[in-house]
């Protein structure tokens with residue numbers, strides 16, 4: 001009843017070959033930085049498998065799914081839509097309004113990131129078009145900064161469930177502990 005409203009990420013568009021790592025990294029970043037789910041275009045099945053595999057090994061909860069109708073997903077979303085774009089309003093000017101929509105008005109959020117040219121319909125359908133700076137950079141960088149601002153850093157303290165391994169932070173070297181008995 002008092003559940004936290006969902007934060008979902010939609011990766012819009014995927015150019016096979018060229019976008020493989022980027023689409024995978026959108027999914028991995030969504031997971032690592034506190035989103036509840038990612039939708040990936042249905043021509044990016046390998047990215048989906050990688051994100052699902054990381055979730056199996058390093059924990060969740062996190063859902064990854066393919067979509068063949070991203071525009072319908074945006075249209076039918078029961079909550080608010082944020083579209084990350086270099087042309088949008090400055091994140092520092094709108095972040096508190098977006099946080100309040102989620103935390104006070106209990107609205108689920110759909111965060112849309114593009115790959116190639118994003119159709120203008122998406123700009124119109126979004127409740128906020130948000131620029132993480134108004135400089136061109138990357139969907140992965142934009143998503144990371146946006147999620148960190150949305151959660152105000154709390155995502156960094158997150159506990160993971162059902163992991164079969166855990167990285168032990170250390171000053172030098174690499175240590176991974178098995179959590180399986």
Ligand SMILES: C[S@@+](CC[C@H](N)C(=O)[O-])C[C@H]1O[C@@H](n2cnc3c(N)ncnc32)[C@H](O)[C@@H]1O
Pocket residue numbers: 083084085086087112113114115116117118130131132133134135136137138139140142
């Ligand atoms: C490499 S860009 C290409 C955008 C494309 N040229 C267009 O006009 O829509 C891919 C995605 O990165 C994200 N992105 C790039 N720069 C951004 C910025 N400054 N702020 C927020 N998102 C950004 C957007 O989601 C964008 O759709």
